[in-house]
Amino acid sequence: MRGGPYSVAVGDLNGDGWPDMAVADAGSTVSILMHTPPAPAAVGPAPAGLPSTFRLAAPRPTPSTGAVQVQLLLPSACAVDAGVYDLAGRRVGSLIAGARMGPGAHTLTWSGRDDSGVRVRGGIYMLRVRAGRDQGTRKIVVIR
Numbered sequence: 001m002r003g004g005p006y007s008v009a010v011g012d013l014n015g016d017g018w019p020d021m022a023v024a025d026a027g028s029t030v031s032i033l034m035h036t037p038p039a040p041a042a043v044g045p046a047p048a049g050l051p052s053t054f055r056l057a058a059p060r061p062t063p064s065t066g067a068v069q070v071q072l073l074l075p076s077a078c079a080v081d082a083g084v085y086d087l088a089g090r091r092v093g094s095l096i097a098g099a100r101m102g103p104g105a106h107t108l109t110w111s112g113r114d115d116s117g118v119r120v121r122g123g124i125y126m127l128r129v130r131a132g133r134d135q136g137t138r139k140i141v142v143i144r
Contacts, residue, residue, distance in 0.1 A: 056136030059138050069108065072105070084127055085128060101131070120142055
C-alpha cells in the first residue's frame with residue numbers, strides 16, 4: 001500500500017458468516033483480507049478455543065449449479081440432522097441424519113440432488129440444521 005493504511009473496515013464481505021477486512025490507502029488502493037475459518041486438524045480431546053455457540057455459516061457457492069457446502073460450528077458434541085427443503089416445506093434432500101458430531105468446525109455438503117439422486121430444479125431451497133438443542137436455517141439458490 002502506498003503511504004500506509006488510511007482507513008480500515010471490518011465486516012462479512014463475502015457472505016460466508018466470517019469477518020473480513022478492507023484496508024484503503026491514501027492512493028485509492030483497497031486491499032481485501034478474507035477470513036479463513038479454522039479447520040479441525042485431529043481427532044481427540046477438544047482443544048482450547050472451540051466455538052462457544054452454535055453457528056451455521058452461509059452456504060457456498062450460492063447461487064449454485066451443483067454441490068453446495070456449508071460450515072457448521074458446534075460448541076459441544078451432539079446429534080446433527082441437516083436437510084434441504086423446498087419453499088413449500090417439503091424435504092427434498094438429506095445431508096446428515098442423527099449422526100453424532102464432535103465439537104468444532106464441520107463442513108456439510110449437499111450434492112444438489114434430491115434423495116432419489118435426481119438433480120433438483122432451479123429455485124430457492126432452505127437448508128435446515130438441527131444440532132442438539134440448536135437449529136439454523138440458510139437459503140440456497142440453485143440455477144440450472
